[in-house]
Amino acid sequence: MEELFAALESAFEVYARELEAGEKKQRVTDGLFGFGHSLKDDACHDRLDERLTDSVREILNAGPSPDEAERAVRLLLKPREKEFPQQSARWMLRAAERHALGLIPLLDAAAAEKMLEEYSARYRPWDRLPSQKEIIKALKQAAH
Numbered sequence: 001m002e003e004l005f006a007a008l009e010s011a012f013e014v015y016a017r018e019l020e021a022g023e024k025k026q027r028v029t030d031g032l033f034g035f036g037h038s039l040k041d042d043a044c045h046d047r048l049d050e051r052l053t054d055s056v057r058e059i060l061n062a063g064p065s066p067d068e069a070e071r072a073v074r075l076l077l078k079p080r081e082k083e084f085p086q087q088s089a090r091w092m093l094r095a096a097e098r099h100a101l102g103l104i105p106l107l108d109a110a111a112a113e114k115m116l117e118e119y120s121a122r123y124r125p126w127d128r129l130p131s132q133k134e135i136i137k138a139l140k141q142a143a144h
Contacts, residue, residue, distance in 0.1 A: 001062060008075050011055055047093075069103045073088065080093055098135065104138040112143040113143035119135060
């Protein structure tokens with residue numbers, strides 16, 4: 001199971017490297033008025049989503065214990081603003097959190113309750129995307 005967690009974390013590491021490489025080759029005028037290459041439209045965002053989809057599928061196929069599910073959910077929901085200062089990554093990372101939805105029902109109630117408290121504190125109610133609302137709903141269900 002360790003290799004599956006390593007692959008999950010690696011998905012974010014590869015994404016960081018791809019964003020950094022994209023920033024280095026970007027010109028100041030790229031993306032202005034729809035011209036040039038904008039980092040927000042780079043395929044690295046789609047590749048992150050694909051890697052996370054694959055990693056979570058493999059973890060689910062391995063039949064994780066509640067503790068292993070908690071570890072995976074924590075990796076997916078981990079605040080990563082300091083690792084990813086790029087504005088173009090902000091929305092992708094928030095959307096990528098939805099990959100935790102398949103694992104949340106496997107959590108034990110106490111872990112789900114604690115995660116609900118932590119996660120709800122991170123996002124103000126009026127600042128939540130649909131994926132954050134879904135995660136909070138799933139955590140509430142798993143906590144009861």
